[in-house]
Every structure is written in structure tokens, then in C-alpha cells.
Amino acid sequence: MAEPEEKTPAPPQRPGRGTHLLRWVVGIIVGICIILFIASFFIDEPVRRVIEKKLNTHLVGYTVRLPGLHVRLIGFALTFKGLTIAQKAHPAPPIIEFPILKANVHWREIFSGKLVGELTLIRPKVHVNLAQLKTEVHSNVPVKKRGWQQALEDIYPLKINHVLIKDGDITYLDPDSKLPLRLGHVNFEADNIRNIHLPDRVYPSNFHLDTTVFDSGRGTVDGKANLLAEPVPGVKAHFKLEKVPIDRIKPIIARASLSIQGGQLGTDGAIEYGPKVNTAQIRNLVISGMTVDYIHSAATAAAENRRAAMARQAAKKLSNRPGLLLRMDQMNLTGCTFGMINRNKAAPYRIFISDTNLHLSNFSNQFSQGASTARLTGKFMGTGTTQATAAFRPEKQGPDLDLYVKIDNTQLTGMNELLHSYANFTVTGGTFSLITELHVKNNAVTGYLKPFFKDLQVRHERKGPLHRLYEMLVGGVAKLLENRPRQQVATKADISGPLKSPQTSTWQIIVELVRNAFFKAILPTFEHEARAVKR
Known part of the structure; x- marks a missing residue:
């Protein structure tokens, strides 16, 4: 039997030139990467110093601190650590804090043949207090000349095409509030900032x-923009707010002589702002459970006049302004209370409407949008069933308003503060009702106010003879004016004539009606008898 032949092993093949070249190339690339990686740690500090110096040079009115920076030469990336920007006038707290800010090549656009950058901000914080805000507003240096654009170029030399913010925080600290106004968990993303794609759009x-609003509310904005538009960037967006607690702005509106308690807000709408278009539309605004009081006093009178003048100027400027459309399709207020507190009297008082439901539709600054209408129901002084309707149009040649109000069976005992303040007496029983109709057009007003007093009972106490005589006169006048079949006292005040000022706004007319004509019509005989007793 023949033994099998042993096979001679083939000699090892030597690598060809192509394999040697590939190994050399890979080795060189790996070596360069290692060198760049090591070099990154040696150039961190010099680059940090240069960037911090440049930022402080270009930003006017601010101080920049950059404690840490890491340069990643592979990928041309920078990571900023602990970057803060403080206002020189009020350095604490810093206006902006960037715990982590990353700038690198936007690799996705490399395939489009574009070399651009992207920014990623992780947990950035913005702090603003009243002192800092006033400094910003009253600064003589325009925003465009404060160096922000140059500072961005100092951070990263490539044009930024993509921005991503993760879990940001914006806080306003008011000196009169224990709780800050805070937008938390702010997440933001914008792409194609340099208009690489769709440049013709x-x-x-x-x-x-998306963000939380005042801790318990929620807000979202989705839209499109042209951030390179001239002379101003263009934006078109939809917004939505849900469950926003209104009373968190209490310290701010207190400076306008307003007191607010409770309330929750929700709304949605759209805005468009650009070189040729300026529109803001609220589709639906809902406010529930809010109590608001306007507080009038001698100390606030001068400020009230200034605010009224500013409101007139603003209304005149915005009304029927070409190219500007402000519109609210619907506003619904449910379960609210609106009041006025007058502290500018020897005997202060408060009047209010509770359980208020208000529906406002088609509110606009443009006459071409048609009439706005409003319907209100509530309880005057907590007891008087109240109904009101109004129609008004944006002023073109002066205010244009139709108003109808009816109040039924308000318990007079709940109005004792008002009665005592205006006529220096109190009642133990009776009801008050009111019907009013008011029309304003062509700078003239017409209408009437008709109050009714029923079963009026004046309090008789052990007081001086002069005061007892006064109470007797009040009761006597009520008897003389009594409507026997209905057992009620009625009078009527006609209103007619030109407006005092053609520039008076629709809202001012309504306020003046409440502050002046209303009270004079309610207590005409009481005021007359009060003067008679004093004589």
C-alpha cells in the first residue's frame, strides 16, 4: 500500500505595494490623530484666554468669564465650560450662564457642499432683575452696537446654521415678589439658519x-423664520399657552394700581413679523377664576393721569395703522370678579361685579375688520343680577360705541360703604336696580341712566340732632319719589352732548361712566339733601 505524498506548504506571499501604501496611510492618519488629540490639551488654555479677551473687548457694558474650554482639533469642535456674561452696572446675578456650550461643524451640511457650524447649549440660564432690566432699557447704546453678533463670531469662526437648546431656564426676579417669574425646561431648536436649503422661501x-410657564403652565411655539432678512428678521409662528397662573404677575401689575388674586390663563394664536407684514392673532383667550381690583387713591392720581395719556397715544398710534393687524377672535372670562377700590375718600369703598362671565369677539385695531361685540353677565355687589352688551369699532373719527347695562335687585346693605362715602348715611334694607343705554358716535354721546331704589330703609341710631334730621330727610325724599304700585324710588339722568376730548378712547368713556355719571345718577337726591343739611 503506497504512502500518501506529503504536500509542500506554499511559501508566504509578500504584501504588494498597494497594501504597504495603505498601511502607511492608515498609520499616518492614526499618528496625526494622536498628535492632534494630545495637542488639544496643550492649546486649551491659550485658546481660552484669547476667546475670553475677545469677548470682553467686543461686548459693550458686559463682563465675560470663561473658566474652562476644551479644543477638539479632530472635528474642529470647542466645548465651553462655565461661560458667564454679567452686566457691569449690576453684575449679580450674571445675566447669562452657559454650563456647557458646544460649537462644532454641522456635519450633515458637508454633504451639501457647505461648511457651517452648529451650537448646542445644555442647561443655559438667563437671569434678569428689575435693576438690570431698567439699565438695558435706558442704555444709550443700541442693541446692534453692543457686540453680540461679533461675540458669536468670536465663539466660533464658522457661520452657525443649527442651534439646539436643552433644558434652559429664564428667570425674572422682581424685588416685590417672593416667587420669581420663570420659564423652565426651555427646549429650542432651529435649523437652516443660513438658508442653505430653500433659499427662495x-x-x-x-x-x-417648548417650556413650562411659571412652574405649572405650559407653552409651545412652532414656526418658520428668515433670520437673515433685511432690515429685520422675519418670523411666522403659532403659539399656545395652557394653565398659566395669572397671579404670579401680581407685583408687576401692582405698579399700575391693580390688585390680582388667583386666575388661570390659556390661549392660542399666530404671529407674523417681518419687513412687510406685522400681524398678531389670538384665536381664543380663556381666563378663569381671577379677581382684579383697580385701586384709586390720592397717591396714585398723578400716575393714573400719566398712564391714561400714554394709553391714548398708544391707542391712537395702533388704531387703523397701515400694515399692522392686531386681532382677537374670542376672549372668554369665566367665574371672575372685577372691582374698583376708592381710597381717595374720607370713607373708602369698593364696588365690584362677581361671578362674571364675559365673551368678547372680533376685537381688532382695524376698522375694516368690523364691529367688536361683548356680552357680560354677573352679580353687582355680589347680589344684583347684571347683564350688559356692547358693540364698538376701532376709532376712525373718534370713539364708536353702543352700550346697554341692566342691574336687578342689588341688596342695598352691601352698598353701605358706597352710600356712606357719598352721602354719609347707611341703610338696613332695600334693593337697587339700574338700566342704562349709551351711544357714542361722531364725538358726541347720547343715552340715559335710570336707577331704582325699592323698600329703602335708613338706619336710625342715637346720633346728634343734625345727623338724625339728615336721615329723616333722606327717608322723606324717598317717600316723595316712591312709585306706589311698585313701591320703588326712581329717577333718570339723560346724557347728551359732545365729548370733552375727541381723542378720548372707547375704554376711557366706559371708565368715566362708572367713575362719574353712574354715581351721580345713583345718589342725586341724597347728595342734594346732604348739601341742604350742611347749609
Whole structure:
């Protein structure tokens, strides 16, 4: 039997030239990467110093601190650590804090043949207090000349095409409030900022924002933008707010002589702002459970006049302004209370409407949008069933208003503060009702106010003879004016004549009606008898 032949092993093949070249190339690339990686740690500090110095040079009115920076030469990336920007006038707290800010090449756009950058901000914080805000507003240096654009170029030399913010925080600290106004968990993303794609579109860049509002509310904004538009950037977006607690702005509106308690807000709408278009539309605004009081006093009188003048100027400027459309399709207020507190009297008083439901529709600054209408129901002084309707149009040649109000069976005992303040007496029983109709057009007003007093009972106490005589006169006048079949006292005040000022706004007319004509019509005989007793 023949033994099998042993096979001679083939000699090892030597690598060809191509394999040697590939190994050399890979080795060189790996070596360069290692060198760049090691070099990154040696150039961190010099680059940090240069960037911090440049930022402080270009930003006017601010101080920049950059404690840490890491340069990643592979990928041309920078990571900023602990970057803060403080206002020189009020350095504490810093206006902006960036715990982590990353700038690198936007690699996705490399395939489009574009070399651009992207920014990623992780947990950034913005702090603003009243002192800092006033400094910003009253600064003589325009925003465009404060160096923000140059500072962005100092941070990263490539044009930024994509921005991503993760879990940001914006806080306003008011000196009169224990709780800050805070937008928390802010997430924002915008792409195609440099208009690489869709350059012919009016708004080529998409963006999204979501945040918590005052801790318990929620807000979202989705839209498109053209951030390179001239002379101003263009934005078109939809917004939505849900469950926003209104009373968190209490310290701010207190400076306008307003007191607010409770309340929750929700709304949605759209805005468009650009070189040629300026529109803001609220589709639906809902406010529930809010109590608001306007507080009038001698100390606030001068400020009230200034605010009224500013409101007149603003209304005149915005009314029927070409190219500007402000519109609210619907507003619904449910379960609210609106009041006025007058502390500018020897005997202060408060009048209010509780359980108020208000529906306002088609409110606009443009006459071409048609009439706005309002319907209100509530309880005057907590007991008087109240109904009101109104129609008004944006002023073109002066205010244009139709108003109808009816109040039934308000318990007079709940109005004792008012009665005592105006006529220096109190009642133990009776009801008050009112019907009023008011028309304003062509700078003239017409209408009437008709109050009714029923079963009026004046309090008789052990007081001086002069006061007892006064109470007797009040009761006597009520008897003389009594409507026997209905056992009620009625009078009527006609209103007619030109407006005192053609520039008076619709809202001012309504306020003046409440502050002046209303009270004079309610207590005409009481005021007359009060003067007679004093004589």
C-alpha cells in the first residue's frame, strides 16, 4: 500500500505595494490623530484666554468669564465650560450662564457642499432683575452696537446654521415678589439658519420651542423664520399657552394700581413679523377664576393721569395703522370678579361685579375688520343680577360705541360703604336696580341712566340732632319719589352732548361712566339733601 505524498506548504506571499501604501496611510492618519488629540490639551488654555479677551473687548457694558474650554482639533469642535456674561452696572446675578456650550461643524451640511457650524447649549440660564432690566432699557447704546453678533463670531469662526437648546431656564426676579417669574425646561431648536436649503422661501428656517410657564403652565411655539432678512428678521409662528397662573404677575401689575388674586390663563394664536407684514392673532383667550381690583387713591392720581395719556397715544398710534393687524377672535372670562377700590375718600369703598362671565369677539385695531361685540353677565355687589352688551369699532373719527347695562335687585346693605362715602348715611334694607343705554358716535354721546331704589330703609341710631334730621330727610325724599304700585324710588339722568376730548378712547368713556355719571345718577337726591343739611 503506497504512502500518501506529503504536500509542500506554499511559501508566504509578500504584501504588494498597494497594501504597504495603505498601511502607511492608515498609520499616518492614526499618528496625526494622536498628535492632534494630545495637542488639544496643550492649546486649551491659550485658546481660552484669547476667546475670553475677545469677548470682553467686543461686548459693550458686559463682563465675560470663561473658566474652562476644551479644543477638539479632530472635528474642529470647542466645548465651553462655565461661560458667564454679567452686566457691569449690576453684575449679580450674571445675566447669562452657559454650563456647557458646544460649537462644532454641522456635519450633515458637508454633504451639501457647505461648511457651517452648529451650537448646542445644555442647561443655559438667563437671569434678569428689575435693576438690570431698567439699565438695558435706558442704555444709550443700541442693541446692534453692543457686540453680540461679533461675540458669536468670536465663539466660533464658522457661520452657525443649527442651534439646539436643552433644558434652559429664564428667570425674572422682581424685588416685590417672593416667587420669581420663570420659564423652565426651555427646549429650542432651529435649523437652516443660513438658508442653505430653500433659499427662495420667505421663511426657510424651521424652529420649535417648548417650556413650562411659571412652574405649572405650559407653552409651545412652532414656526418658520428668515433670520437673515433685511432690515429685520422675519418670523411666522403659532403659539399656545395652557394653565398659566395669572397671579404670579401680581407685583408687576401692582405698579399700575391693580390688585390680582388667583386666575388661570390659556390661549392660542399666530404671529407674523417681518419687513412687510406685522400681524398678531389670538384665536381664543380663556381666563378663569381671577379677581382684579383697580385701586384709586390720592397717591396714585398723578400716575393714573400719566398712564391714561400714554394709553391714548398708544391707542391712537395702533388704531387703523397701515400694515399692522392686531386681532382677537374670542376672549372668554369665566367665574371672575372685577372691582374698583376708592381710597381717595374720607370713607373708602369698593364696588365690584362677581361671578362674571364675559365673551368678547372680533376685537381688532382695524376698522375694516368690523364691529367688536361683548356680552357680560354677573352679580353687582355680589347680589344684583347684571347683564350688559356692547358693540364698538376701532376709532376712525373718534370713539364708536353702543352700550346697554341692566342691574336687578342689588341688596342695598352691601352698598353701605358706597352710600356712606357719598352721602354719609347707611341703610338696613332695600334693593337697587339700574338700566342704562349709551351711544357714542361722531364725538358726541347720547343715552340715559335710570336707577331704582325699592323698600329703602335708613338706619336710625342715637346720633346728634343734625345727623338724625339728615336721615329723616333722606327717608322723606324717598317717600316723595316712591312709585306706589311698585313701591320703588326712581329717577333718570339723560346724557347728551359732545365729548370733552375727541381723542378720548372707547375704554376711557366706559371708565368715566362708572367713575362719574353712574354715581351721580345713583345718589342725586341724597347728595342734594346732604348739601341742604350742611347749609
